[in-house]
Each structure stands twice: as structure tokens, then as C-alpha cells.
Amino acid sequence: MYEQENQPANFADIILPVPIPNMFTYEIPSDLMPSIGIGHRVIVQFGQKKVLTGIVGKVHQRPPQDYETKPILEILDDHPVVNPLQIKFWSWMAEYYCCHLGEVMNAALPSGLKLSSESNVQLNPEYDPSLKNYPMDDREIILLEKLKEKSELSYEDCNKLLGLKSAYTIIKSLVIKGAVLVYEQVKEKYSPKIENRIRLSSPYCEDKKELEALFTLLSKRPKQEDILLKYLQEVPIYKQPEANEKGLRKQVFLEAGLSGSSLKTLIGKGVFEEFEIIVSRFEQQPVTQTEIILSDGQQEAFDSIKSQFESKQTTLLHGITGSGKTEIYIKLIQEVMESGSQVLLLLPEIALTTQIVERLQKVFGSEMGVFHSRYSDNERVEVWQGILSGKYSLVVGVRSSIFLPFDSLGLIIVDEEHESSYKQFDPAPRFQARDAAIMLAWLHQAKTLLGSATPSFESYYxxxxxxxxxxxxxxRFGGAELPTYHIADLLADRKKNLLKLDFSRLLREKIQEALNRQEQVLIFQNRRGYSPFISCEECGWTPECEHCDVSLTYHQYSEEMRCHYCGFKDKVPKACPACGSNKLNTVGVGTERLEESLSLLFPEARIARMDLDTTKSKYAYQRIFEEFSGGNVDILVGTQMITKGLDFGNVTVVGIVDADRMLYFPDFRATERTYQQITQVAGRAGRRGKKGEVIIQTRKPDLPIFTQITGHLFHELYLQEMGERKRFFYPPFVKTIKVTVKHKDGRVSERAARHLSNLIKDISLKKIVLGPEKGLIAKLRNQYIYEIYIKVDRTGNIPAIFKSELQKIIFNLGTNKDFRSVRFVVDVDPY
Structure with missing residues (x-):
């Protein structure tokens, strides 16, 4: 689709980061023709004022028929930053997930590779102030005087100068009077990391007599002499003459407490030269482990995977927790890299990267790059460029890593493939990274390995x-045993008065026993905050978000109530605003409250918490992991972050505080996900020979799911769930699509949803249309939500045809004056 033609090209189709279906054709200026090609970044004007970064998707000789082309303004790179395989992948993603190519590009490119444009103001060179054609007020005169001093000012500079929130009206007045010009200045966001270095000037490093004379001269200036001695101590210029060329970081002198002004003097006198180099933002890790020795069971699995790859493009490794899947991954990665191909290892959460990266760096060192959202824009661009340059053959990353510029992938490994974190919910493209990775591997003619202790039922199917x-x-690796499960009946403990601060007697006893043995404990509760909400005991009042149809979560540490959907915050009231009562109680349990309860029950224990609130900073995950793995924390309380892939040898007790909350979530996968989450967090216990114990707290211990979890009856649960899904038409037997309709007026939203539902029902393909119904959260960020859920027959090409028809309907609705301001969001494979 995007192949470059042989004849000279006058036009280029540019992918722009805008939610519009097509690429835009621009004219290639003659001076840019020799340099341009598919995958180059270019700057183009879009509309009257916008300047955007685009990617060249195609070059050709056919001018558009329905509009006049504008010229490409500039090419930003000597070499393409995106390859044709990536553009094919973007096109597939746009088509499959019912979004626009520009939206995929916007998600794919790190923001450091996208340019920003800001409006600047300068004096009009043709303006003659002596003519005094127009009267000027004081603020206009101040602005003109400043522009005489500085050649240009940004809008923000003008605001600060005049002390205004917006100087737009002043600038507009000066434009009308012909006094100033407004233009767009484009700034590239990415900037390489520059390091200042110092080296000894040539006479002193080539001639020992010159150096001795220099020491004699500096003997009366001890501060300068100390700097010279420090340099010679760090850089052996006579044993390794080439070392002087690389020099020494300028910061080394300052870190040693030496005089900055003395160093400046020596540079001024020509004793030292100061120069700059571009350096990597990532520390170079040495390789300390080259050979991976597999156990008999691991070797058998490794050989089986290779055998499966001979006939299958995708293989599932169903390995229980603690079975040593990572070692198998490493062995496969080594073989693929030795063949000259690239490898992508996908992980579901940033939390997992900390521990697994340390293990992989020992084997792959500087050949490995890491890519995730906690990295800065500049760091992500460096990984991108590292792949383009061939520096990185292995990348470990989260779901956005599938967009990196691979050109010769040989293997993609999707670890914990069942995880819901692989699903992107907002913004578009709303993709499932596991499924997209399989397609990416197919485009590269590569293999995909899915790994999990609790595979998704779709993959198992x-x-x-x-x-x-x-x-x-x-x-389990090393002969370790699977943990023993115990079911704690919360209702029975409550009746006997044995329930203390949300902990059953059994869980309290097991925690105390572990602490007595100086072992560690994990406590799992998939809800952050202190309590789900506050309620008035007298009238039942509950504080709700001003912008969403949800109650506010109480956070005791910050003494505030927060909406976890839009970020709205409010202070905790002293009394009920509805009835005036001061009997305000917390309802439900979050990780913050559990942390407090544990500190009361076990005052001698060192307790830490891992959730979204405690891991906001860049290295917070790493800090908590290091403290826990180093034995500085006895009990770690956390959300689903603690359920995946973590390997701590001293954990022997795992507590699941509220299993029922997971089980009764309104989702057809609730039972499957409950099994997965409990089994995964249970797998953190007893991984080094010590017997692990798992305590599951529930109000309904007789439910079949708990027998299936404690008996490791995955296949039985699978058959039970598949029977239900086949009967009621759920994946994998149908293709599911959810359309969300949003508008600030609830009546408009409902009317648009009903109209859309009727049009969908008219599509003459086999399907089931459910809704429209109010969303689970009926109002979100001041938008009223209605949802339509569609189950489409999977036979042949029916899903693709249906999606195409659906997009046409939504596009036409967007042109209807009644629904122009309504937002329609399509989510393919929504759960």
C-alpha cells in the first residue's frame, strides 16, 4: 500500500496526528525531492495557522482532485525515523480498531519526536512609528519598546510583561495597526543529553618537561595545582595517551569539592580545553552472566517451544508461578539475537520492569533497551533512536513498545499474557497489545511466545x-512446592466476634507466625485509598464527584476525598452537609486503611504500601522493591501491582483481604480474572524452598471458584466458563464491539445513542445489538454516557465488513447538525 514508485515524485501523502480518516497530500518542493522518502518526519502547515509534524506515508506523482496542495515546509531528519513495516502495522491497527491512522501515529511516536509550535510576536520591519497613523495606549507602547530590545517575544512573554492572563487583544490591536507580525515558531522537543568534559591541552600531555614546568608554575597556586593533580590521577595520559582525547567529566572536579573558579582560570589560560559530547541517558551495564543452565523440566519446555515454532507462528507457555519461565525466555532471546534478529519482551506493568530488567541486564548488558511511560520524552526518543541505529537488539517494555521502529524482529515474548493491563482504554487506538503483537510478529515473519501461569481463556481456546x-x-524451579491455600469465612468470624480491623483470626495468626520466623508477608487488596467512600450514619449522605456519577474515595494520609476518574478533590467535611450530623463513617476498605490496621495489629512490623498513590515518582517502584527484597519491610500491602512476576525468596504468607469484590464485578470475565489474580498473587509465596501459605478471605466460602483455585483446577474452570460463553454468545465465540456515546447534555446523548442503535440494527449481518443503556458510570467528566454493546458473528470476513459499515454510520452521524457535538467512541474487543 505504501511502496515508493520509481519515477520522480512531486507529491507526498503525509500522516498527520489528527482524527481524520485520510492522509493529506502535499507538494514536494524541488530542493527537497532528493532527500524525501517514506518514514521521514516533515513539517507541514495544516489549516490556516497550525504547523504539524507529519510522517511521509507515500510519495507519488498524482495531485489531489478536490483541493489545492500546500508545500512541505521542511524535512527534519537525514534518515527515516519510521520504516514501511511500521506504517503497514499502523494501517492494520487503524482498520482493526476502528480509528484513524493519525491517531495511531500520535500514540506511536514519542512526544519528543513531535514538534510543538508556539505563536511569537516581532516588530513589523515596514512599520514606521514616526507616521503615528494610529494612537497607541500605554500597554501597546510598553510592548513595542520591549520588541525594540528583543527581536521576538512569545505570547507567554507578552502576558508576563503586561501582567495579563491573556495579551491577545493587545497583540491583535497591534497587528491591525501594522506594528507587529505574529508567526509560528516550531521547536523540536527532543534534546540530546550534553556532557561537558575537560582535557589537558596538547603541549602538556605530549611533553613531560612542559608538564613539569606547569607544576612549578602552579606550586604557588594550590587550588589550581589540586585540579591538575586530580586530572592526572583520573586520566593516565602517559600510559594511555588516547585517554586524554576522551578527557574527564567537568562535574568530577566539582563533586570532589575543587574550586570551580580555579578550573575556569586554567581553561582561560589554555592549560585545559573544555568540550561537549552527546552521551546516553542510560547507564551502561556490564555483562556478568553469559550461560543460562536450564533444569530438566525447563529444557523440555524449551525444546517443545522450538518444536512448536516449526509449524505454529504463536505458542503458549503455560508455566505455573515460580516454574522459571524467565530463564526459558533468556535462552530463546539469546538464540534469536545470535541469528542477527531483534527481540521484543512485553511486560504488562512498569512495576515488573524493575526486577526483570536487573536479571536481563546481567546477560545482555548494553544491547538491551528499556521502554515505558515513566521514562522522560528524551529517554524514550533515545531508545527509539537506539533501535534505528542498531544499538539495541532486545527491548523490554510495556504495551507502547509495539510501536518502536523494529526492522528485523525474530521473536516477541508476551509475559503474563492474560493481564488486562495490555488493553489500552483511552485514547485511541484502543488496542490489545497481546493481539497487536501477534500481528506485528506476522508482518515481520517472526514468532510469538505467550507466557502465563493462568492463561487467558481466549489464548487457551x-x-x-x-x-x-x-x-x-x-x-516449580528448584523443587519449591506450591503454597497451601486456606479459606477464611468472614461472616463466621464476625458472628463469633473474631474479626479485627478487617482481618480474620486465621490471617492474623498466619501473619504473626511469619513475623516470628522473620519471614515476609504480602497483603492484596485491589482498591487504593483509605476507604471507598464516607457516609453519614444519620441520613445516609455520601459525597459525590461534581463531574462524575461516582462517590469520592477517602484518602486519610492527605486528608481529602478524590475522584479516581477525573482527579477532582475535596476536603473532608467536619459535619454532614445534608443534616448537620457529625457521625461520618468510612465504608469499605482500601490499601491505605489496611496499612493503618496492620500497624495497629502488628506494631513491631515494618509495613509498606504499593499502589498508584505511593508509586507516582519515577523510581518509586524500584525503591519499594529494593526495600522489600533487602528485608527492610516485613509486610507489603498492595493492589494488583504486587500480583505479577515478582520474585521474593522470603515471602511465605499471602493474604487476599476481599476476594468477593473481584468476583462480583459486572464483567463476563469476572470469574476468570478472580482465578487469575488470586493464583498470581498466591504464586509470590514459597518460591525458595520455604512452604508458602495463602489465606483467602470471603463471605461465601462454598462457591465453586474457591475449590477450583485451591485445587488448581484451571481446566475445569475453563470448560465451565466456555460452556456459559457459548450459550450466551461471548468471546471467543463472537467478536464484541462497544460504542460509547458522550455529550454534556444527557438528553442529546440518549437521543444520539438510540438513533445510532437503530442504524446498527439495520446492518444486514449476523449480530446481536444490546442497548443503548446508561454506562456503568452514567456521568464522567461532565459527559453523559450511553453504551451500545454489539456481538458480531466471527465467520469469515463478517467482523471486518461490520466495522467498515459502523465507521460509515458514525461518520455520517458526525455530519448531522443535531449530533455534531456528540462524541462516538468505538472500542473493539472492549474487555
Whole structure:
């Protein structure tokens, strides 16, 4: 689709980061023709004022028929930053997930590779102030005087100068009077990291007599002499003459407490030279482990995977927690990299990267790059460029890593493939990274390995229908045993008065026993904050978000109530605003409250918490992990962050505080996900020979799901759930699509949703249309939500045809004056 033609090209189709279906054709100026090609970044004017960064998707000789082309303003790179395979992948993603190519590009490119434009103001060179054609007020005169001093001012500079929130009216007046010009200045966001270095000037490093004379001269200036001695101590210029060329970081002298002014003097006198180099933002890690020795069980699984890859593009590794899947991954990665191909290892959460990166860096060192959202824009651009340059052959990253500029992928590994974190919910493209990775591998003719202790039922179904290969590993590494499960009946404990601060007697006893043995404990509760909400005991009043139809979560540490959807915050009231009562109680349990309860129950224990509130800073995950793995924390309380992939040898007790909350979530996958989350967090216990114990607190201990969890009856649960899904038409037996309708007026939103639902029902394809119904959260960020849920027959090309028809309907609705301001959001494979 995007192949470059042989004849000279006069036009280029540019992908722009705007939610519009098509690429835009621009004219290639003659001076840019030799330099331009597919994948280059270019600057183009879009509309009257906007300046955007675009990617060249195609070059050709055909001018557009329905509009006049504008010229490309500038090419930003000597070499393409995006390759044709990426553009094919973007196109597939836009088509499959019912979004626009520009939206995919916007998600794919790190913001450091996108340019920003800001309006600047300068004096009009043709303006003659002596003519005094127009009267000027004081603020206009101040602005003109400043522009005589400075050649240009940004809008922000003008605001500060005049002390205004917006100087727009002043600037507009000066434009009308012909006194100033307004233009767009484009700034590139990415900037390389520059390091200042110092080296000894040539006479002194080449001639020992010159150096001795210099020491004699500096003997009366001890501060300068100390700097010279420090340099010679760090840089052996005579043993390694080439070392002087690289010099020494300027910061080394300052860190040693030496005089900055003395160093400046020596540079001024020509003793030292100061120069700049571009350096990586990532520390270079040495390789300390080259050979990976697999156990018999691991070797058998490794050989099975390679055998499966001979006939299958995708294989599932079903390995229980603690079975040593990472070692198998490393062995496969080594083989692929030795063949000259690239490898992508996907992880579901940033939390996992800390521990697994340390293990992989020991084997792959500087050949490995890490990519996730906690990195700065500049760091992400460096990883992108590192792949383009061939520096990185292995990338470990979260779901956005699938957009990196790979050109020769040989293997993609999706670890914990069942995780819901692989699903992007907002903004578009709303993709499932596991499924997209399989497509990416197919484009590269590469293999995909899915790994999990609790596979998603869709992946397991694909194995049973022979679409994927299947390999199992049901032995824990090093002979470690699976943990023992205990079910704690909360209602029974409450009746006997044995429930204390949300903890059953059994869980309290097991925690105390672990602390007595100097072992560690994990407590899992998938809700952050102190309490889900506050309620008035007298009248039942509950504080709600001003912008969303949800109650505010109480956070005791910051003494505030927060909406976890839009970020709205409010102070905790002293009394009920509805009835005046001061009997305000917290309802429900969050991680913050559990942390407090544990500190009361076990005052001698060192307790830490891991959730979104405690891991906002860049290295917070790493700090908490290091403290826990170093034995400085006895009990770690956390949300789902603690359920995945973590390997701590001293954890012997895991407590699941409220299993019912997961089970009764309104989602057809609730039972599957409950099994997965409990099994995953349970797998953190007893990984180094010590027997682990898992305590599940529930109000309904007789439910079949708990027998299936404690008996490791994955296959039985799968058959039970598949029977239900086939009967009621749920994935994997149908393709599901959710359309969300949003508008600030609830009546408009409902009317648009009903109109859309009727049009969808008219599509002559086999389907089931449910709704429209109010969303689970009926109002979100001041927008009223209605949802339409569609189950489409998977046979042949029916899903693709349906999606195409759906997009046409939504596009036409967007041109209807009644629904022009309504937002329609399509989510393919929504859960």
C-alpha cells in the first residue's frame, strides 16, 4: 500500500496526528525531492495557522482532485525515523480498531519526536512609528519598546510583561495597526543529553618537561595545582595517551569539592580545553552472566517451544508461578539475537520492569533497551533512536513498545499474557497489545511466545483449536512446592466476634507466625485509598464527584476525598452537609486503611504500601522493591501491582483481604480474572524452598471458584466458563464491539445513542445489538454516557465488513447538525 514508485515524485501523502480518516497530500518542493522518502518526519502547515509534524506515508506523482496542495515546509531528519513495516502495522491497527491512522501515529511516536509550535510576536520591519497613523495606549507602547530590545517575544512573554492572563487583544490591536507580525515558531522537543568534559591541552600531555614546568608554575597556586593533580590521577595520559582525547567529566572536579573558579582560570589560560559530547541517558551495564543452565523440566519446555515454532507462528507457555519461565525466555532471546534478529519482551506493568530488567541486564548488558511511560520524552526518543541505529537488539517494555521502529524482529515474548493491563482504554487506538503483537510478529515473519501461569481463556481456546502451539511447565524451579491455600469465612468470624480491623483470626495468626520466623508477608487488596467512600450514619449522605456519577474515595494520609476518574478533590467535611450530623463513617476498605490496621495489629512490623498513590515518582517502584527484597519491610500491602512476576525468596504468607469484590464485578470475565489474580498473587509465596501459605478471605466460602483455585483446577474452570460463553454468545465465540456515546447534555446523548442503535440494527449481518443503556458510570467528566454493546458473528470476513459499515454510520452521524457535538467512541474487543 505504501511502496515508493520509481519515477520522480512531486507529491507526498503525509500522516498527520489528527482524527481524520485520510492522509493529506502535499507538494514536494524541488530542493527537497532528493532527500524525501517514506518514514521521514516533515513539517507541514495544516489549516490556516497550525504547523504539524507529519510522517511521509507515500510519495507519488498524482495531485489531489478536490483541493489545492500546500508545500512541505521542511524535512527534519537525514534518515527515516519510521520504516514501511511500521506504517503497514499502523494501517492494520487503524482498520482493526476502528480509528484513524493519525491517531495511531500520535500514540506511536514519542512526544519528543513531535514538534510543538508556539505563536511569537516581532516588530513589523515596514512599520514606521514616526507616521503615528494610529494612537497607541500605554500597554501597546510598553510592548513595542520591549520588541525594540528583543527581536521576538512569545505570547507567554507578552502576558508576563503586561501582567495579563491573556495579551491577545493587545497583540491583535497591534497587528491591525501594522506594528507587529505574529508567526509560528516550531521547536523540536527532543534534546540530546550534553556532557561537558575537560582535557589537558596538547603541549602538556605530549611533553613531560612542559608538564613539569606547569607544576612549578602552579606550586604557588594550590587550588589550581589540586585540579591538575586530580586530572592526572583520573586520566593516565602517559600510559594511555588516547585517554586524554576522551578527557574527564567537568562535574568530577566539582563533586570532589575543587574550586570551580580555579578550573575556569586554567581553561582561560589554555592549560585545559573544555568540550561537549552527546552521551546516553542510560547507564551502561556490564555483562556478568553469559550461560543460562536450564533444569530438566525447563529444557523440555524449551525444546517443545522450538518444536512448536516449526509449524505454529504463536505458542503458549503455560508455566505455573515460580516454574522459571524467565530463564526459558533468556535462552530463546539469546538464540534469536545470535541469528542477527531483534527481540521484543512485553511486560504488562512498569512495576515488573524493575526486577526483570536487573536479571536481563546481567546477560545482555548494553544491547538491551528499556521502554515505558515513566521514562522522560528524551529517554524514550533515545531508545527509539537506539533501535534505528542498531544499538539495541532486545527491548523490554510495556504495551507502547509495539510501536518502536523494529526492522528485523525474530521473536516477541508476551509475559503474563492474560493481564488486562495490555488493553489500552483511552485514547485511541484502543488496542490489545497481546493481539497487536501477534500481528506485528506476522508482518515481520517472526514468532510469538505467550507466557502465563493462568492463561487467558481466549489464548487457551486457540491452543485447543490448534491455532496456537501449547507447552506446559507444571514444576516449580528448584523443587519449591506450591503454597497451601486456606479459606477464611468472614461472616463466621464476625458472628463469633473474631474479626479485627478487617482481618480474620486465621490471617492474623498466619501473619504473626511469619513475623516470628522473620519471614515476609504480602497483603492484596485491589482498591487504593483509605476507604471507598464516607457516609453519614444519620441520613445516609455520601459525597459525590461534581463531574462524575461516582462517590469520592477517602484518602486519610492527605486528608481529602478524590475522584479516581477525573482527579477532582475535596476536603473532608467536619459535619454532614445534608443534616448537620457529625457521625461520618468510612465504608469499605482500601490499601491505605489496611496499612493503618496492620500497624495497629502488628506494631513491631515494618509495613509498606504499593499502589498508584505511593508509586507516582519515577523510581518509586524500584525503591519499594529494593526495600522489600533487602528485608527492610516485613509486610507489603498492595493492589494488583504486587500480583505479577515478582520474585521474593522470603515471602511465605499471602493474604487476599476481599476476594468477593473481584468476583462480583459486572464483567463476563469476572470469574476468570478472580482465578487469575488470586493464583498470581498466591504464586509470590514459597518460591525458595520455604512452604508458602495463602489465606483467602470471603463471605461465601462454598462457591465453586474457591475449590477450583485451591485445587488448581484451571481446566475445569475453563470448560465451565466456555460452556456459559457459548450459550450466551461471548468471546471467543463472537467478536464484541462497544460504542460509547458522550455529550454534556444527557438528553442529546440518549437521543444520539438510540438513533445510532437503530442504524446498527439495520446492518444486514449476523449480530446481536444490546442497548443503548446508561454506562456503568452514567456521568464522567461532565459527559453523559450511553453504551451500545454489539456481538458480531466471527465467520469469515463478517467482523471486518461490520466495522467498515459502523465507521460509515458514525461518520455520517458526525455530519448531522443535531449530533455534531456528540462524541462516538468505538472500542473493539472492549474487555
Amino acid at each position: 486457540n491452543c485447543r483449536t490448534d491455532k496456537y502451539g501449547y507447552t506446559s511447565l507444571f514444576q
